[in-house]
Amino acid sequence: GAVVSQHPSWVICKSGTSVKIECRSLDFQATTMFWYRQFPKQSLMLMATSNEGSKATYEQGVEKDKFLINHASLTLSTLTVTSAHPEDSSFYICSASSGQSSYNEQFFGPGTRLTVL
């Protein structure tokens, strides 16, 4: 149980275009989803936390108008990178929490590699 999927697993796009990444919890309801970004050979940096049905909470330094997050259902959250530029190229990972664990256990997706040309 506790499987999280991401789609696509990789995407290449031209500079200036927008890219949408989906994160799905397959066998549980995710009240909270998290989006992380990871640059090569670096650690995961939390971008934002989204709770189903409410606006996402962005970490300091993350532009909410550039990284649009929608968490419209208990099994799906999307991250849209708007007007992507080469510096947005990164590995984007989502995680999901059911909120039922007292330790707020998160289950991670396999990640999406974004390359902006």
Add this chain to the structure above:
Amino acid sequence: SQQGEEDPQALSIQEGENATMNCSYKTSINNLQWYRQNSGRGLVHLILIRSNEREKHSGRLRVTLDTSKKSSSLLITASRAADTASYFCATVQLGAQKLVFGQGTRLTINP
């Protein structure tokens, strides 16, 4: 912001040897977790240790937590080539939901 510091940043050992990685953090925590990440892949949850626990085992993994020193260690015994990966500690602060990751240790097991 990143609050975890891990050392070493990179570790290369021979298969069969034990590998020890350390993690330090700055604030009071609810729990600390260790994850493995193979190159270009997602995270695999290894073990969670609560703030009131001092040691935990899972197979060949042994995790210790010293809240007075705000540090944790991950020991992998009898290492295998398949253990080659990056290992991250992550903390959940008191009253918070989010995970704060350390910088990670890149472990290479040489056959």
